[in-house]
Amino acid sequence: MTEGLVQIAAEVEEFLAGQPLSRVTLRPLTRHDEAEFTALVRASADLHHPWMSLPDTEEGFRAYLARFDLVTARPLLVCVRETGDITGLININSIIRGRFQNGSLGYAAFAPSAGRGYMTEGLDMVLRYAFGQLRLHRLEAQIQPGNTPSIKLVRRLGFRFEGLSPALLFIxxxxxxxxxxxxxNPQPWPAHPSLPNP
Incomplete structure (x- = not known):
């Protein structure tokens, strides 16, 4: 694990220590997850198509992992607490600090455990992590209009519809x-948002 991932893993553990127990837990995606992750992507092809495309090969996984600089983008796995099995992925992408303090969410459930509420619990946990630990002000999810399960997920957690962006993402x-x-963020952070995150 790289130094940056070790730091993020410690940060996530620190966050989780202060949270109520849930059926799921969070941890960063690492190169050691390659085999399980790509197998889950292959098993979830019907669930993900046509909404997204995740890497299902060794080469694709390594290229995917390399795009996360761990400053402006963080890949987090949602895992079943009892078994450690990966049940989903939630990325906090395009983190912009200064006066914006914003991040963009990308997420996917995996077919073997989809429909059991794990992603609701995982996304709720990521929101608390992003707003509390990272002190972001706003998170946005971009969802294709026909992706009803994804829209239901964010509505359940209190996201509000802000509008439609034509031809926004290449999928x-x-x-x-x-x-x-x-x-x-329900907590106002800090009085001077343009200052660096502590």
Whole structure:
């Protein structure tokens, strides 16, 4: 594990120590997850298509992992607490500090355990981590209009619809329209948001 991942793993553990027990836990995605992750992606092809495309090969996984600089983007796994099995992925992408203090969420459930509420618990935990530990002000999820399960997930957690962006993201070979759903930090941080995050 790289030094940056070790630091994030420690930060996540510190956060989790102060949280109520849940059926799931969080940890950073690392190169050691390659085999389990790519097998889950292959098993979840029908669940993810046509909404997203995740790497299902060794080469694709390594390229995917390399894109996370751990400052402006953090890949987090949602794992079943009792077994440690990966049940989903939630990325906090495009983290911008200064006056914005914003991040963009990307997430996916994996087929073997989808539909059991693990992603609701995992995303709720990520929101608390992003707003409490990272002190972000706002998180946004971009969702294709037909992706009803994803829209239900964010609505359940208090996200509000902000509008439709035509041809926003390039997904599976085409520029797709996306709805923008956002949630704001209920805690006002800090008095001078342009200062660096402590």
């Amino acid at each position: 599976n070979g085409a520029w797709e329209d996306h709805e923008r759903w956002a949630i704001h």
